[in-house]
Amino acid sequence: MFSIIQAAGWPIWPIIFASIVAIAIIVERLWSLRLSKVAPRDLLPSILEEYNRTGTNAEMLSRLENNSPLGRIFVVGLRNVGNSREVMKESIEEAGRSVAHELDRYLTTLGTIASLSPLMGLFGTLIGMIEIFGSNASTGSNPAQLAHGISVALYNAAFGILVAIPSMIFYRHFRAKVDTLVMEMELQALKLVEVIHGERQI
Template sequence: MFEIVSSGGVVMIFLLLLMALAMMIVAERFWSLRNQEIIPKKLAPDVLKWSRKKQLDENHIDKLAENSPLGYLMATALKQRHRQRTEIIESVEDAGRHVSHQLEKPLNWLQAIAEVAPLLGLLGTVIGMMKVFANIMEFGVGDANQLAGGISQALTTTAAGLIVAIPAVLFYRYFKNRIADQTIVMEQQVMQLIDNLAPADKP
C-alpha cells in the first residue's frame, strides 16, 4: 500500500488529505442529519398541546427554537401567530431557507472535494507523463524502469482522484436528497401547526 501511495508523488498526499476530509464530512453529516435531530417525533404533538393549553409564553418558544430545525420553524410560526396566515407562512418560508442553508453548508466542502479530486488526479497524470518524456530524452526508450516510474505515477494519481471524487459525489447527492425530504416533512408539520392554532391565537 505504501508503495502505491509513494508512487503517486506529492499529488497523492493532497488526495489523501481530501479523502480524509471527505470522510469526516460524511461521518458528521450522517450524525447531524439523523431524523431525531432534525424532526423529533414527539415535538409536533407537544407543540400542538402547548398551543391548545395556551402555554405559548416566550420561554417556551425560545426553548422550542433551540430544540431542533423543526423546533426553530415552529417557534417562528408561533412568534407570528397573531398576524395574518399569509404573513405567518412568509415568515416560516424565510426561516426555512435559513435552515436549509445551514443544513447544506457542510455539503459545499464535499462538492468542492468531488470537483477538485479529479483535477488533482489529472495534475498527477500530467506530472507523471512529463517525467516519462524527460526520461526518454535523457535515457532513450530502452530503460523500462525509468519509463515505468512516470507511467505508474500518472496512473496512480488518476485512479486516486476518481476514488476520492466518486464517493464524494454520491454522498453529496444522498445528503442533498435527505435534506430535501426532511424539509418537506418539516413544512408539513409546521403547516399543520399553523392550521391548528387555537382560534384565540388567530387574528
C-alpha cells in the same frame, strides 16, 4: 499504504487532503441530517398539547429553539401567533429558508471535491507522463525513472477516481435528503399554522 503514496509521488497529496475533507463532511452530514435530529415527528403534537394547555412562554420558546431546526421554525410561528394566518405563514417560510440554507452546509464543498478529484488525478497522470518522457535521455532510457513515472501516472489517476466516486454518491444522497427534510418541515409547519388558526384538528 505508505509505499503506494511514495510511488504515487507528490501529486497524490492534494488528493489525500481532499479525501480527508470529504470523509469529514460525509460523517458530519450523516450525523446532522438525521430525521430525528432535524424534524422529530413527535415535536408538533407535544408543542400543540403544551400550547393548548399553557399557551406560549419564554421558557417554552427557548427550549423549543434549542430542540432542532424544526423547533426554530415553530418558534417563529408561535411568536407570531397573534397575527393573521398569512403573517404567521410568511414568518415561518422566512425561517424555513434560513434553516434550509443551514442544512445545505458543506454540500457545495463535497460536490466540488467530487468534481475536482478526477482532475487532480489527471494532473498527477500528466506529471507521471512528463517523468516518463524525461527518462528518455540522449544516452538512453532510465528504467528507474521510467517506472516511477508510470507509478505516478497510474496511482494518481486511480486515487482521483477513488475519491470522486463516493464523494459524488454522498453528495447526491445528501441533496435528496435535504429536499426530503425541507418538505417534511414545510408540512409540519403548515399543520401548526392550520391547527392554531382552527382550520384542522391535530
